[in-house]
Amino acid sequence: MTMTILGYLASVLIIGSLLMKDIKKLRYVNLVGCSIYVSYGVVIQAWPIFFMNLICVGINLYRINSLAKEKN
Numbered sequence: 182m183t184m185t186i187l188g189y190l191a192s193v194l195i196i197g198s199l200l201m202k203d204i205k206k207l208r209y210v211n212l213v214g215c216s217i218y219v220s221y222g223v224v225i226q227a228w229p230i231f232f233m234n235l236i237c238v239g240i241n242l243y244r245i246n247s248l249a250k251e252k253n
Contacts, residue, residue: 188210203218212241228239 194214201207215237222231 184221187217187221187224189216191221205245208241208245208248212238212245215241 192213194217195209198207198214201210214224215234218234219238222228222234227243
């Protein structure tokens with residue numbers, strides 16, 4: 182049951198992030214959602230979920246870093 186709740190939490194965060202207008206907030210919330218999905222994928226041994234979200238974590242980190250560099 183706990184893993185199901187974790188999966189739903191990750192889904193809510195990712196959906197919520199896509200509704201945001203502020204791109205920086207979107208990236209951070211999406212990063213958290215994808216990170217939870219990475220853990221979820223490992224625990225339930227769903228490797229496609231794990232790998233896809235691991236890639237999304239990397240993309241979010243790259244974009245957050247790019248936004249920080251643009252600001253400077």
